[in-house]
Each structure stands twice: as structure tokens, then as C-alpha cells.
Amino acid sequence: MGPWYYEVVSFDGDYVNLRRTDIESDELNPVxxxxxxxxxxxxxxxxxxxFQYEIIG
Known part of the structure; x- marks a missing residue:
């Protein structure tokens, strides 16, 4: 499945808000x-x- 590309936007307690960068979207994905x-x-x-995340930049 994937790959999907994200940018870390913010931290919210035990969650991180990610924004997809491989498609045009302003929607945040909490992970x-x-x-x-x-x-x-x-x-x-x-x-x-x-469903495995790795840092690419």
C-alpha cells in the first residue's frame, strides 16, 4: 500500500498532524x-x- 508522502505540520499531545505532499490537500491526518x-x-x-513511516527529509 502506498507509498504516501507527508510533512509534519504540528504536534498535538500524543498525536502528530501530517499533511500529504504527494497530492494537493489542506486536510491534516492525525497519527x-x-x-x-x-x-x-x-x-x-x-x-x-x-503503514511504516520513514524520514526522507
């Missing part, structure tokens, strides 16, 4: 912080494939 790499920060670029 549990525990599912994401620990090194992420606002502005990090992520790739999601088979």
Missing part, C-alpha cells in the same frame, strides 16, 4: 506519535508505505 520515527520534528518529510 499516533508512537507510530512515527522518534527523530521527527515540525517540517520533517515522511514516506509511508505499508
Amino acid at each position: 499516533a506519535l508512537a507510530l512515527l520515527p522518534p527523530e521527527i520534528d515540525v517540517g520533517s518529510k515522511l514516506k509511508c508505505e505499508y
Whole structure:
């Protein structure tokens, strides 16, 4: 499944708000912080494939 590409927009408690960058969308996707790499920060670029996230920029 995927890949889908995201940018980290903000942190909200135990969740991170992600915005898709591979399609035009202003919709935010909340994802549990525990599912994401620990090194992420606002502005990090992520790739999601088979529901595994990796930092790409």
C-alpha cells in the first residue's frame, strides 16, 4: 500500500498532524506519535508505505 508522502505540520499531545505532499490537500491526518520515527520534528518529510513511516527529509 502506498507509498504516501507527508510533512509534519504540528504536534498535538500524543498525536502528530501530517499533511500529504504527494497530492494537493489542506486536510491534516492525525497519527499516533508512537507510530512515527522518534527523530521527527515540525517540517520533517515522511514516506509511508505499508503503514511504516520513514524520514526522507
